[in-house]
Amino acid sequence: MAVRSFLRDNAAPLVVYALFLLIVSQLTDFYLSRLAALVAFWAGIGMSWNLIGGYAGQLSLGHAAFVGLGGYVALALQQSFGIAPWFGLPVSTAVAALAALAVGVPTLRLSGIYFALATLAYPLILQLLFTYWGYQEALIPAHPESPFLYMQWRDNRWYAVIFGTIVVLCWIGTLKLERSRLRYHLTAVRDDEAAASAVGINTWLVKLQAFVVSAAIAGLLGVVYAQMLFVVTPDTMFGIGVSVQALVVTLVGGIGHPAGPLLGTLITVPIAQALEAQFSSISGAAQLVYGVVLIVVILLIPRGLIEALRGVNAASLKRLGGFFAGSVGREIVVPPATAAANRTAPGAAPVPANRGVLLRAENLSKRYGGVVALKSFSLDVREHEFIGIVGPNGAGKTTLFDLLTGFQRPSAGRLLLRGEDVIGWPPYRLARVGMRRTFQIPRPFGRLSVYENVMLGGIIGVADEGALREAVWTSLHAVELAHLANRTADSLGPSQIRLLEVARALVARPTLLLLDEPLAGLDPSEVNELIEILQRQRTAGATIVLVDHAINTVAKIVERMVVIDNGLLIGDGQPHEVTRTPQVIEAYLGSKWDHALH
Amino acid sequence: MSLTAIFQAIAGGLLLGGVYALLGAGLTLIFGVMRVINFAQAEFMMLGMFAAYFLSTALNLDPLLLALPVGIGIGLIGLGIARGLLERVPRGDHNAQLILTLGVSLILQNLALVALGPTPRVVVRSYTNAYWSPVGLFINHARLYACIASLFIMGALYLFLTRTWTGRAMRATADDPLSAGGVGINVRRMHVIAFMIGSGLAGLAGTLMVTFIAAAPLIGNDFIVIIFLAIVLGGLGSVAGATFGAFVVGLVQSLSGLLLPLQLQNVTLFVAFVAILLVRPQGLFGFRQRV
Numbered sequence: 028m029a030v031r032s033f034l035r036d037n038a039a040p041l042v043v044y045a046l047f048l049l050i051v052s053q054l055t056d057f058y059l060s061r062l063a064a065l066v067a068f069w070a071g072i073g074m075s076w077n078l079i080g081g082y083a084g085q086l087s088l089g090h091a092a093f094v095g096l097g098g099y100v101a102l103a104l105q106q107s108f109g110i111a112p113w114f115g116l117p118v119s120t121a122v123a124a125l126a127a128l129a130v131g132v133p134t135l136r137l138s139g140i141y142f143a144l145a146t147l148a149y150p151l152i153l154q155l156l157f158t159y160w161g162y163q164e165a166l167i168p169a170h171p172e173s174p175f176l177y178m179q180w181r182d183n184r185w186y187a188v189i190f191g192t193i194v195v196l197c198w199i200g201t202l203k204l205e206r207s208r209l210r211y212h213l214t215a216v217r218d219d220e221a222a223a224s225a226v227g228i229n230t231w232l233v234k235l236q237a238f239v240v241s242a243a244i245a246g247l248l249g250v251v252y253a254q255m256l257f258v259v260t261p262d263t264m265f266g267i268g269v270s271v272q273a274l275v276v277t278l279v280g281g282i283g284h285p286a287g288p289l290l291g292t293l294i295t296v297p298i299a300q301a302l303e304a305q306f307s308s309i310s311g312a313a314q315l316v317y318g319v320v321l322i323v324v325i326l327l328i329p330r331g332l333i334e335a336l337r338g339v340n341a342a343s344l345k346r347l348g349g350f351f352a353g354s355v356g357r358e359i360v361v362p363p364a365t366a367a368a369n370r371t372a373p374g375a376a377p378v379p380a381n382r383g384v385l386l387r388a389e390n391l392s393k394r395y396g397g398v399v400a401l402k403s404f405s406l407d408v409r410e411h412e413f414i415g416i417v418g419p420n421g422a423g424k425t426t427l428f429d430l431l432t433g434f435q436r437p438s439a440g441r442l443l444l445r446g447e448d449v450i451g452w453p454p455y456r457l458a459r460v461g462m463r464r465t466f467q468i469p470r471p472f473g474r475l476s477v478y479e480n481v482m483l484g485g486i487i488g489v490a491d492e493g494a495l496r497e498a499v500w501t502s503l504h505a506v507e508l509a510h511l512a513n514r515t516a517d518s519l520g521p522s523q524i525r526l527l528e529v530a531r532a533l534v535a536r537p538t539l540l541l542l543d544e545p546l547a548g549l550d551p552s553e554v555n556e557l558i559e560i561l562q563r564q565r566t567a568g569a570t571i572v573l574v575d576h577a578i579n580t581v582a583k584i585v586e587r588m589v590v591i592d593n594g595l596l597i598g599d600g601q602p603h604e605v606t607r608t609p610q611v612i613e614a615y616l617g618s619k620w621d622h623a624l625h
Numbered sequence: 626m627s628l629t630a631i632f633q634a635i636a637g638g639l640l641l642g643g644v645y646a647l648l649g650a651g652l653t654l655i656f657g658v659m660r661v662i663n664f665a666q667a668e669f670m671m672l673g674m675f676a677a678y679f680l681s682t683a684l685n686l687d688p689l690l691l692a693l694p695v696g697i698g699i700g701l702i703g704l705g706i707a708r709g710l711l712e713r714v715p716r717g718d719h720n721a722q723l724i725l726t727l728g729v730s731l732i733l734q735n736l737a738l739v740a741l742g743p744t745p746r747v748v749v750r751s752y753t754n755a756y757w758s759p760v761g762l763f764i765n766h767a768r769l770y771a772c773i774a775s776l777f778i779m780g781a782l783y784l785f786l787t788r789t790w791t792g793r794a795m796r797a798t799a800d801d802p803l804s805a806g807g808v809g810i811n812v813r814r815m816h817v818i819a820f821m822i823g824s825g826l827a828g829l830a831g832t833l834m835v836t837f838i839a840a841a842p843l844i845g846n847d848f849i850v851i852i853f854l855a856i857v858l859g860g861l862g863s864v865a866g867a868t869f870g871a872f873v874v875g876l877v878q879s880l881s882g883l884l885l886p887l888q889l890q891n892v893t894l895f896v897a898f899v900a901i902l903l904v905r906p907q908g909l910f911g912f913r914q915r916v
Binding site: 086088133134136137139140141143144145147148149151152155156158159267271274278306311312314315317318319320321322325326329 | 662710713714718719720721723724725727728730732733734735736738739842846850853857886888889892895896898899902903906
């Protein structure tokens, strides 16, 4: 049974592997067998890069560092200690993985272009070091007497088979990844790190895992590649050409797809090799083509051929695209029949009279250089309270919000969650202990469906699949978005996206829900809808803190109102009392409001 | 190691720094206004070097005289690339922009390689091997002239950015593109002008350098990390910072030559580059806190 499902799930890679072996066995020509080996090698390199560059979305421009390390470590072991490459192979892989760990730990704290720039330097450093250490032009010690022991075959087909096997294993592994929860972690990290942190994902760790695995595979491939090349130079192993090619084959075929790199390799490598053969006197022809390919791909098919083919929508091409992408497409989810009527989270209990302090802010201050955004702000948030924090624009609301949710560190003061000091806790850690937030400018995971977005809210914290599914549907019903479950998030209207964020925050049954300007941009009926949803959650026992500037609306719905202006707390109490204090009126409302109400 | 050797290294580093400043200022200007990392910056320098080489050989003109025309010419190429390619990338997709300029860099490098071959070409003028010897130091004339010319150009750039309407509009765009658009600045035009100036400065720098550094298609690879380091040190987007960073990098490169063997000189720079990114990515004068 397990074997049957294994064969079914991995039909594509297994079929392609069988075909590959069949074709390779017929290739007696040196050039063709070498081409097959190179295609398989670059496909493997691309697949390993795809993990960090495609799935995790971090543009690594230094992949060559790990390929080269793998090759050179095994080579050095062989040259200096006579250790056969098969034994050097695990050592090399481990070294590459450790190197990725060493550079990944600090570098993955950077994002976007800073990360890309930093990764650029690593292979350059290694290239210079290895040249300096005398590996200018290294020859693998020849052992023609035992080709199998020393991985030295004259017949390139053996290399092709090894590379091909690694590629197939990578492909199967990637398919397995796509079916796992980790895939969603990676997608969340790739699409929006802030939102990923807010749902409890340790983004740095996720990126690090992808980085280390991708490096290990690259190192593994590097060992065999060096053996095949026989003459190894720092430029062929660490050169920018290697990193670029990893990028090109993945980009062309399909970034973030299991078979994307393979498709890209099948297209680009034969062309590059043909050019090298044709214009062997003129170096650079292949790189020139890669440059053109990069530009064409980025402008026309930025997600690669597989996405582009899917878009074409012709029935057969779609199937082909689906075949290469693996058996996992986006599943269409169906709401369970029973949950339809249940709009409240179960266990609605009356609010107890004696409520403990859930979150305590003590003299929180934040300065940016000379500007004091928040000055000695203190607040006790009790369990089951519904608090509104209001203030004019520029009052320090966003700063306060970021401080409470861990997105910024205060310059002074304390923050205690259930008595525990949580200053310096990264947002994901706060999210994991029950604090969830929404964003002022909503951050949905645009390319995922509404269902998947909400599911990501609970992916950390709800281990059981069935329980997670139930929680997602409950949440979707609570915000009345259940009928849109299969729509992609970026097809939703603005108020719906806001509700989606609320649903995502609610899935993990947070003890503390913080909403950042949830009313902005909503028309009155949408505001009422949101308020109803929040009231229901409150009845069910949640503690809600709402930050906004629409003071009149907030005053009508919350039980306690806190007013800040110019970084200072100027009012804290029942709404109708607070809105009457002179300071608040002067700072915020103006005397006209008071008159208008009477 | 004598004191003279140290002073010599300092002098050499400062002279180089002047030219690096042109390259860095261009790159950081492009980043500040467009938020694009122009991977092809060093290739524009390479194009300037070759243009200067061919023109000065054909017309028997001093490269220093050709600096401005070649700079403008390279700037026009940059204009074409900005309008034709960069503006087609969806705004805000930084990875895509980076990859695009990487592609441009590869094309320029290898087009030159295919068309011109790998042999380096240097322009030898009367001052290429002449030296000025104050206080026991040897100051190469070619490097000195290049540095002085660079400082003039940097001065002109400063005046442009602070005294002209376009310059101020560019700085406004760099500071806040949305507001700049809101007050009537044509942001797209600013992008294109910034890229034109940035690439033009690189071409200009190449013209100044060809009298003491040989033009070769792949020469850009030696410079790209140097320029990146300079602008990251000074804070991405800050022209003043890039200038400062350029001099620091020149000094570090030169002084490390005293202590380290030739092959390892650049290792210092690359390690410094990574270190700055990891420790203080906003640089010394960084005004972008975004990491």
